[in-house]
Amino acid sequence: MLSIPVKKNGASRVLVLNSILFFMLCLLPLYLQAGPRGQPKEPIVFENPQIEKDYLELSEELRCLVCQNQNLIDSNAELADDLRREVAKMLKQGNNKEQVTEFMVERYGDFVLYNPPFKVQTWLLWGGPFVLMFWGIFALLQKVKASKEENSADSSALSEQEKAKLQAILKNK
Amino acid sequence: MKKQFMTPLIIFGLLVVLLVVGLMKAKYVRDVPSPLIGKAVPEFSIPTVEDQQKVFSNNDLKGQVSLVNIWASWCVSCRAEHKLLNVIAGQGIKIYGINYKDELPDARQWLAAYGNPYVKSAHDITGRAGIDWGVYGTPETFVIDKNGMIRYKHTGPVYQQDISEKILPLIKQLQAES
Numbered sequence: 001m002l003s004i005p006v007k008k009n010g011a012s013r014v015l016v017l018n019s020i021l022f023f024m025l026c027l028l029p030l031y032l033q034a035g036p037r038g039q040p041k042e043p044i045v046f047e048n049p050q051i052e053k054d055y056l057e058l059s060e061e062l063r064c065l066v067c068q069n070q071n072l073i074d075s076n077a078e079l080a081d082d083l084r085r086e087v088a089k090m091l092k093q094g095n096n097k098e099q100v101t102e103f104m105v106e107r108y109g110d111f112v113l114y115n116p117p118f119k120v121q122t123w124l125l126w127g128g129p130f131v132l133m134f135w136g137i138f139a140l141l142q143k144v145k146a147s148k149e150e151n152s153a154d155s156s157a158l159s160e161q162e163k164a165k166l167q168a169i170l171k172n173k
Numbered sequence: 174m175k176k177q178f179m180t181p182l183i184i185f186g187l188l189v190v191l192l193v194v195g196l197m198k199a200k201y202v203r204d205v206p207s208p209l210i211g212k213a214v215p216e217f218s219i220p221t222v223e224d225q226q227k228v229f230s231n232n233d234l235k236g237q238v239s240l241v242n243i244w245a246s247w248c249v250s251c252r253a254e255h256k257l258l259n260v261i262a263g264q265g266i267k268i269y270g271i272n273y274k275d276e277l278p279d280a281r282q283w284l285a286a287y288g289n290p291y292v293k294s295a296h297d298i299t300g301r302a303g304i305d306w307g308v309y310g311t312p313e314t315f316v317i318d319k320n321g322m323i324r325y326k327h328t329g330p331v332y333q334q335d336i337s338e339k340i341l342p343l344i345k346q347l348q349a350e351s
Contacts, residue, residue: 065310066310079309079310082301082304083304086301086304105208106208107306108307108309109208110208
């Protein structure tokens with residue numbers, strides 16, 4: 001910010017200071033806008049570390065339905081918070097991870113999962129990369145094989161025509 | 174053209190087709206397909222906005238074709254569709270409301286100001302019923318058949334076109350079912 005060449009006289013220094021002040025004033029609305037609004041909510045507290053681990057894993061795997069490219073743990077949306085609390089509550093009540101996942105899928109569908117299950121509709125998603133990989137390996141092998149054959153054909157004995165040509169060259173020497 | 178150049182070109186062409194299809198569908202990407210369609214409405218029993226002594230429960234939705242509309246006073250697009258709801262309620266369509274995560278005075282004031290098309294509205298202050306209904310953005314509108322089954326879900330505000338082309342014909346069809 002201060003890389004602007006500053007002339008060493010009083011008037012321009014004041015000008016620079018004024019511009020900096022103006023710039024900071026421009027940033028003020030950003031500061032005012034940032035940060036949570038309203039009453040802070042009760043934090044989610046765990047006494048059992050295993051449950052906490054399950055909770056964190058689930059919050060990473062479940063999608064926030066409001067900001068659809070974020071998972072529950074990333075999202076600040078109100079619904080994400082509600083769902084995080086619901087996940088925590090269900091785990092504390094003794095439900096396992098599968099039961100919580102099932103609960104979410106029953107309500108929001110497979111879309112809620114960042115790890116979609118293997119189904120008829122998702123075979124391309126899961127199988128596609130492997131199909132491409134095997135196709136790539138196959139194509140590569142074919143290519144290697146073809147070029148090997150070509151090479152060996154080249155290096156093998158000369159054809160009759162070539163032999164004659166070679167003899168001609170040698171004789172002329 | 175040499176065959177070896179054709180292969181990447183064909184793959185590229187297929188990718189383009191895939192992406193174009195994806196983009197064409199992108200308009201509807203926000204519409205998460207509801208797994209609740211074809212299932213019974215979730216069980217709930219919640220005091221109403223109008224009278225906290227009375228409840229709105231899933232049993233109210235049996236024996237008639239009705240709409241369930243998720244709304245809130247803080248929801249701007251709810252206001253956009255509200256006039257239409259008033260109109261179709263006036264035509265005799267039964268609309269039930271679920272007032273989602275709203276303060277009671279706000280909700281009541283809203284109904285007083287914009288009209289109340291609802292038979293009654295559940296006051297779902299915690300949003301827990303909303304989770305059971307798979308709500309992820311207000312407003313949402315569900316069509317419920319006589320057996321209390323969810324038959325259709327509309328996410329976002331309903332417009333005249335949605336009402337006349339989809340919702341009203343569906344209601345008529347469901348009313349004809351025994």
